[in-house]
Amino acid sequence: MIEFDYSELTPSERALQAEVREFLDRELPHGSYHPALGFHADKDPEFSRKLGAQGYLGMSLPKRYGGHERSAVDRFVVTEELLRRGAPVGHHWVADRQSGPVIAKFGTEHQKERFIPGIARGELSFCIGMSEPDSGSDLASVATKATRDGDGWVLEGRKIWTTFAHLHDWAIVLCRSTPVAELTDKRQGMSQFIVDLKSPGLTATPIPFIDGTSDFCEVELDQVFVPDELVLGSIGQGWAQNTSELAYERGGPDRWLSSYTLLAELLRLHEQQPLPDRVADVLGDALANYWVLHSLSLSVARSIDSGGAPAVESSLVKEMGTRFEQDVVTAINGIVDEAPNMADTSAFIRLLISATLAAPSFTIRGGTNEVLRSVAAKGLQPSGGKR
Amino acid sequence: MTAFAADDLVADTVDRLLLDLCSPDVVEHAESDGWAPELWNAFSESGFPWVSVPDTAGGSGGTLGDAAAILHGIGRYAAPVPVAETGMLAGWLLAGSGLEIPGGVATVATGLSLQGGHLVGDATVAWGARSERIVALVQDGAAWKVASVPTSALAIERGANLAGEPSDLVHFDVASGGFDLAAAAEGVDADALLQRGALSRVILSAGAFRALTQITIDYTNERKQFGKTIAGFQAVQQFLVNTAQCSVRVNMAAERAVRALAAGEPGIAIAAAKVLTDAAVAEGTRAAHQAHGAMGVTREYPLHQLTRRLWAWRHEYGTASMWRRRLGTAAHQAGADRVFQLITD
Numbered sequence: 001m002i003e004f005d006y007s008e009l010t011p012s013e014r015a016l017q018a019e020v021r022e023f024l025d026r027e028l029p030h031g032s033y034h035p036a037l038g039f040h041a042d043k044d045p046e047f048s049r050k051l052g053a054q055g056y057l058g059m060s061l062p063k064r065y066g067g068h069e070r071s072a073v074d075r076f077v078v079t080e081e082l083l084r085r086g087a088p089v090g091h092h093w094v095a096d097r098q099s100g101p102v103i104a105k106f107g108t109e110h111q112k113e114r115f116i117p118g119i120a121r122g123e124l125s126f127c128i129g130m131s132e133p134d135s136g137s138d139l140a141s142v143a144t145k146a147t148r149d150g151d152g153w154v155l156e157g158r159k160i161w162t163t164f165a166h167l168h169d170w171a172i173v174l175c176r177s178t179p180v181a182e183l184t185d186k187r188q189g190m191s192q193f194i195v196d197l198k199s200p201g202l203t204a205t206p207i208p209f210i211d212g213t214s215d216f217c218e219v220e221l222d223q224v225f226v227p228d229e230l231v232l233g234s235i236g237q238g239w240a241q242n243t244s245e246l247a248y249e250r251g252g253p254d255r256w257l258s259s260y261t262l263l264a265e266l267l268r269l270h271e272q273q274p275l276p277d278r279v280a281d282v283l284g285d286a287l288a289n290y291w292v293l294h295s296l297s298l299s300v301a302r303s304i305d306s307g308g309a310p311a312v313e314s315s316l317v318k319e320m321g322t323r324f325e326q327d328v329v330t331a332i333n334g335i336v337d338e339a340p341n342m343a344d345t346s347a348f349i350r351l352l353i354s355a356t357l358a359a360p361s362f363t364i365r366g367g368t369n370e371v372l373r374s375v376a377a378k379g380l381q382p383s384g385g386k387r
Numbered sequence: 388m389t390a391f392a393a394d395d396l397v398a399d400t401v402d403r404l405l406l407d408l409c410s411p412d413v414v415e416h417a418e419s420d421g422w423a424p425e426l427w428n429a430f431s432e433s434g435f436p437w438v439s440v441p442d443t444a445g446g447s448g449g450t451l452g453d454a455a456a457i458l459h460g461i462g463r464y465a466a467p468v469p470v471a472e473t474g475m476l477a478g479w480l481l482a483g484s485g486l487e488i489p490g491g492v493a494t495v496a497t498g499l500s501l502q503g504g505h506l507v508g509d510a511t512v513a514w515g516a517r518s519e520r521i522v523a524l525v526q527d528g529a530a531w532k533v534a535s536v537p538t539s540a541l542a543i544e545r546g547a548n549l550a551g552e553p554s555d556l557v558h559f560d561v562a563s564g565g566f567d568l569a570a571a572a573e574g575v576d577a578d579a580l581l582q583r584g585a586l587s588r589v590i591l592s593a594g595a596f597r598a599l600t601q602i603t604i605d606y607t608n609e610r611k612q613f614g615k616t617i618a619g620f621q622a623v624q625q626f627l628v629n630t631a632q633c634s635v636r637v638n639m640a641a642e643r644a645v646r647a648l649a650a651g652e653p654g655i656a657i658a659a660a661k662v663l664t665d666a667a668v669a670e671g672t673r674a675a676h677q678a679h680g681a682m683g684v685t686r687e688y689p690l691h692q693l694t695r696r697l698w699a700w701r702h703e704y705g706t707a708s709m710w711r712r713r714l715g716t717a718a719h720q721a722g723a724d725r726v727f728q729l730i731t732d
Contacts, residue, residue: 284711288711316628
């Protein structure tokens with residue numbers, strides 16, 4: 001059965017929370033930046049470097065490579081504070097959340113020394129190289145080919161939905177290194193490579209997103225050479241490594257805070273004046289859900305710190321958290337008096353328009369809700385009659 | 388099982404008692420007979436109804452968490468026993484005011500008033516006719532007082548909630564001397580009682596949701612259509628996931644709210660938990676019933692014992708609409724820059 005053990009922040013975690021709040025109040029006073037919708041945020045390398053200097057990046061990574069060996073809960077505390085303010089986390093987000101941890105777990109000594117210090121300082125940026133034009137939820141069908149060539153591998157194929165590939169430094173690319181025809185299971189024969197996005201033969205082309213931004217890219221890999229020293233983990237173990245990487249993508253506050261800044265701006269509009277009932281109802285409903293999702297996400301982080309593998313729990317949280325993110329946008333659209341106008345520059349309307357346009361992606365990115373339900377259902381097993 | 392109890396022994400013991408004595412048949416018979424005497428006697432002998440009421444006041448001692456573990460069990464087994472009323476609500480009022488705790492069922496009435504020393508008003512009272520005493524919290528000038536009335540002195544019209552549990556209309560017109568009256572404990576007012584009552588419904592619902600999820604999983608893993616168990620179909624898995632998510636949310640909310648009240652700082656916890664429970668009742672009972680097909684809407688299969696209780700409890704101790712509005716007001720008072728602390732504190 002699925003278990004979410006109740007957990008509270010310890011005094012030292014509360015102290016970290018207070019410290020992060022004070023730091024962000026100073027660095028990001030209201031009005032000094034455009035609040036983002038969760039992790040779909042601006043790329044601001046200078047801000048990322050400041051976070052790195054504070055010790056807020058690479059928190060779970062080994063100290064000997066510049067990480068901080070702090071807990072998943074500590075990282076949860078920092079992430080929650082960043083996301084609820086819509087901080088510009090775009091530069092370091094993927095590197096900090098998943099590339100750093102997978103390199104720490106599967107990388108060679110050389111790779112750890114080369115990449116982790118820069119990730120923890122907030123300097124190095126990474127992309128996710130999983131999806132392809134013909135491989136979305138069915139990731140084992142990736143067709144990007146890795147072929148042995150001298151002291152390395154040659155990659156050939158196309159990756160898609162690669163956020164900031166035209167601006168970032170590196171991508172961890174999942175490839176097929178043994179043809180499916182030679183295997184009994186298509187999940188075998190896959191490998192991961194750390195690819196320099198400035199490599200000859202690599203072209204990153206922005207794909208205009210529904211909201212008019214161009215952070216999403218398609219990446220063409222045309223005979224891109226990757227030396228052996230940048231093979232991540234073991235050749236042929238790409239599927240297992242990738243699955244472990246996906247676990248970092250789920251269950252965190254990034255899966256329920258995406259529309260929080262919109263709600264906060266709605267509240268700001270009504271400060272110092274009477275609160276209409278219909279606004280109170282939307283605020284009240286959202287507050288109740290944030291309140292419980294915070295506890296569920298904290299429980300997942302605590303479970304990771306205790307050596308648990310809460311894959312099923314993370315999937316349950318992501319599936320309901322992302323639907324809730326959409327519900328917030330729907331509810332707020334239901335109570336605005338004037339039709340949102342694209343020429344409006346107020347923070348609230350700007351966020352409302354972006355959130356409305358981006359909301360369909362909330363339940364798709366990082367594993368569609370349909371796939372998550374299949375993962376979660378595996379944890380829902382008969383009890384033998386016990387209640 | 389649940390993590391409410393400070394001592395797992397409480398949760399284990401109550402679970403064993405319910406497994407032995409609270410089969411779906413017992414629940415069904417209690418509904419037609421109005422009472423499950425064997426079950427109540429077993430609870431009574433173990434002292435469970437008075438857990439969290441101090442032993443110095445005539446209760447069984449223990450923490451609010453222990454009481455929550457017992458209520459969670461009652462929710463899981465749809466047990467037709469007025470434990471929440473007897474201990475966590477009436478027992479709490481009586482103990483706080485120094486009045487005697489009766490040996491039998493006690494329950495609470497709200498909305499009554501004192502007029503010239505008379506206790507008057509009409510109230511719908513859970514398990515009213517079955518009780519030995521009905522306890523009311525009434526205002527006497529600026530002060531809150533606890534009134535304890537022997538049920539035998541009252542005119543009662545029988546009724547029942549959606550789950551078929553007694554919910555009786557009680558007419559009060561009792562002269563002074565006909566009931567006991569004492570000052571309520573510090574901090575005990577109508578809102579404190581409302582919050583505590585709402586929390587009792589949240590905990591019971593959390594238990595019912597745990598069982599609802601489990602029997603839905605069990606049923607869909609036995610039932611076969613198109614040559615395989617229906618739990619193998621993605622469309623059915625969606626209902627299982629929805630039911631489990633509702634259970635997870637309500638259980639986490641219940642536990643956080645119990646701890647908040649036990650620490651003396653309920654804040655928004657109970658309001659949030661009640662709002663979440665109401666939404667989960669709508670989503671979760673729909674999913675569980677859909678997964679069960681026609682079998683789930685018969686009286687012979689026990690799903691209805693859980694879903695009817697969830698539908699009944701959602702109406703008790705404040706509507707979701709009231710609690711939601713209250714939360715919205717709390718958010719407004721905190722303001723845009725500080726509202727997040729309501730979520731994390």
